[in-house]
Amino acid sequence: MLSLHQLTCFLATYEHGSLTRAAEELGYAQPSVSEQIRLLERSLGVQLFRRVGRGVVPTTVADSFRPHAERVLASVQEAERAVASVRSFETGTIRFGMFGTARLYAGAGLVADVLERHPGVRVELIGQNSRDVHEDLRRGRLEAAMIAVPGLSSEGMTITPVARDELVYVSAHPDRLHAPLTPRRLADASLVMAETTWRATDSTRMVLRQMLHEVGRNPITRIEVEDVETAVELVGRGLADTVINKGAASQLLPRLAPEAGWVSLRPRQYDTIAIVHRAGATLSPAARLMIELATARIQAIAEPV
């Protein structure tokens, strides 16, 4: 089998016209280079040098072979350089998980943070929903993520809370916003909730369920939609109210429901935002970078813990 080492020896020998000089340059003993050349000739099935008294002379086959050998070694160097540049964040892709609504109000800023520091990289923010992200983490497709808890079983995962984001009641009817929303009034409200596909595991719903169960009621939603934008738009039209993160509300309301406002719940309720990754994993520099930036960004909006 042909090896890179053989090619290196070949080129050094070709350039110097001498096994001894090649060995000097490469820092080996002369018989070692001699052996490599012989192995290379044997594996190619051709003679590359004529041994002629003092020195060696390349054959025409060697002339033809040389540019190819150079190309191979050049592409190896290129490969190493590429990895080095990925390692120092000059290029390459950084992939990070982020649950749906957080991405809405911190994602763009996070991407901007990364690109400002490392202009050459690609960034992938993965995940519409916490459960997606969680699955990607379990499968190894994602190394780390920012995620809303509680929500999913966290066995085998290390969870580090970084902030909590208050849940607020959003309505286009000002009379419903004059005071914090009690569980009783929440139970009577006509709600539109987002992320219907994930309703069983959505962290916001879990918080609401908990709150209502304490007063003996079950949550009922009037409208179910997939994305938060649609929900907010429906609120804006006065068709229903909703409960979402305060961060999402401040981001979406001016644009999609300018007539609407929001008010806290009573008692105040929170989504906990955390960094999550597989337990026992050593995080890559890229993942640590994303965690640091995402934490800073989220803590500027939500309440640090």
Next chain:
Amino acid sequence: MLSLHQLTCFLATYEHGSLTRAAEELGYAQPSVSEQIRLLERSLGVQLFRRVGRGVVPTTVADSFRPHAERVLASVQEAERAVASVRSFETGTIRFGMFGTARLYAGAGLVADVLERHPGVRVELIGQNSRDVHEDLRRGRLEAAMIAVPGLSSEGMTITPVARDELVYVSAHPDRLHAPLTPRRLADASLVMAETTWRATDSTRMVLRQMLHEVGRNPITRIEVEDVETAVELVGRGLADTVINKGAASQLLPRLAPEAGWVSLRPRQYDTIAIVHRAGATLSPAARLMIELATARIQAIAEPV
């Protein structure tokens, strides 16, 4: 140090998402592939796969690295293919030595013979003069050659005569051509001889010297020029006569000296044409090809031995 084997293992693992599958495909045991991947990761200083329960998952670094690894292996294959095609005379360069005048009347035909059989190759016919060729052979720059003997010391060389080519007297004066040229009349002739730089070792002159010494005369030339064409052209203008190979005469006279004719010497004299290469050398297929074709070509013109 990064190795080709590591790259092969990396690509197989990347494609299958499994060390076990990769090992199966490559015909190794699973721990062997595992070790190669670990070595590759260590030499690159990055993690290429996340070990996640069942199977392994490539990191984004692996995504970036993969095309480079593929390029390296592709260029290795390309290099091997190139050598194979040289070996089977599909491409590459064939270099062969040939002394001056023989090249004049057999060189083009020889090149044509090679190209007809192997259209892709480059052909180099090296050497203006026997001594050049001989030196190239000694230095190893040439593997084999067709050469005129006697001429030079042949120590360390294997010489195989293939033909003899008669020397003829060429003149534009018909009255000088009515009978074979005796040594006495040769001594009185006004001669132009070619290859003046090599006059001491030129085989034709050595033959003439021998011939004249037998009748107690020394050769004197009136004009010395470098190339045979010039000599023949001077003969055509009637300014002098010359002695050259019959083959060269038949090739050059119609074109350069249509008025001139030739006649044998008495006794007839010959240049011996031989294949010469370093003693003890194993000849490459390319050299054997050239020897075979050159021999056939020269024997069609000169007299086989």
Next chain:
DNA sequence: CGGATCCATAGGTGCAACCTATGGATCAGA
């Protein structure tokens, strides 16, 4: 012809690539 230079060979050492066997973790299905 003697010294210098260069490649090939011989013989020995150490590392690395490979194997088998086995343990631990995960996943699918009963």
Next chain:
DNA sequence: TCTGATCCATAGGTTGCACCTATGGATCCG
């Protein structure tokens, strides 16, 4: 929840290769 299957990591042992030094033979130069 447990069991079997699957997959990777580790341990331990063997072989082969890459490397070394020492030396011989050939060539070149003075």
